[in-house]
Amino acid sequence: MxxxxxxxxxxxxxxxxxxxxxxxxxxxxxxxxxxxxxxxxxxxxxxxxxxxxxxxGGGFAALRGGVPKQFRGAPIGMGTVISVGRTGLSVNDQPQLAIQLRVDAADGRSFVGTARQIVDLTELGAVQPGAVLPVRYLPDGSVALATDASQPELQAALNRVQLAKGHITPQQLRIAEHGIDASAVVLAMAPTGEIRDGRTVAKVTLRITRPDHTMFDLTQEKALPQSAIPRVQPGSAVQVKYLPHDESEVAIVTSLA
CATH class of the missing domain: 1.10.287 (Helix Hairpins)
Structure with a gap:
């Protein structure tokens, strides 16, 4: 410009x-x-x-899939959208949005920040209140959407944030980072009635297929985010990870689109 x-x-x-x-x-x-x-x-x-x-400022960098210079290499947190408003600016008829988020950092901190981002009109549905978006953040609390991060980097950040929030255990983190990939079918899912940090606790029974095509069944309690519940209904196919030498626990893969 x-x-x-x-x-x-x-x-x-x-x-x-x-x-x-x-x-x-x-x-x-x-x-x-x-x-x-x-x-x-x-x-x-x-x-x-x-x-x-x-x-x-960084709006045009965002259109190219990058982030403003000051955010490059900054740590990644998970931001839950609180509110969205237009700033009044637009580029090629695409609006710039002021996205207010509650950011959960990998060190356990939570804070509120606002990211300003040019968003394609076809992607407006992805920035509605309640949506979870990866962000890069600075020590002063400034944030920008992490549009430059790779999928492995985002997955690692998501895992670390979930550990810091107590949503997964250190053992589950080891499974997520070092386990082997497998497919599974949900045989049963029954809520226990407990709500843990806004998540529904449910007993989930899975039938997991090993790499050699043999199978084993496992029932575990999982604290599920509301967005995940429709995907773990009986009959649903899910991706999991587990340690080959320990089939007593699996981690259901939660990915970011």
Missing amino acids: KTIAWIVLLIGAACTAMYVATGLGGGPVAWANGWLAGPILLVFVAPTLFSLAGKL
């Missing part, structure tokens, strides 16, 4: 010089010639473009 603004400024300056040169000595009509566009560019268009570039 700043590059475009500088180009417009230079063109405006050149056209303004021609406007003055052709207008001098030509009478009132001569001033209303084609070079009149020069002063218009110089006085109105270029300043507007410079102002817009400053306001957007």
Whole structure:
């Protein structure tokens, strides 16, 4: 955006010089010639473009799938959307949103931050209140959506946040990080009636298929987020991880889209 603004400024300056040169000595009509566009560019268009570039900041970086420079390499947390509003800016008819989030960090801290992001109109459904979005955060509490992070990086951050929040145990984290992938079918799912940190505790019975195509059944209590309950109904196929030398516990894979 700043590059475009500088180009417009230079063109405006050149056209303004021609406007003055052709207008001098030509009478009132001569001033209303084609070079009149020069002063218009110089006085109105270029300043507007410079102002817009400053306001957007990292917005264009976000359109390219990146994050503003100050957030590159910053730690990743999981942000739950609290509210969403438009800032009034847009790029190619795509609105910039102010997304307020409650961020859970891998060290156990929670705080509220606001990310400003250009969002495609087709993706607005992904930033509704209650949605969980990965964010990069700075020590001062500033946040930006982690649009540059790889899927393994996001999964590792999600696992660490769940450990810090007490949603998984250290053993379950070891399974998630070092276990083998397997497919499973939900045989039964029965809520216990307990709500733990906003999650529904349920007894889940799984039939897990080993890599050699043999199977084993396992019943465990799981504290499930509300978004996961429709995916663990009887008959559903789920992805799990387990340690080959210890089939007493499995971890249901929770992934971020």
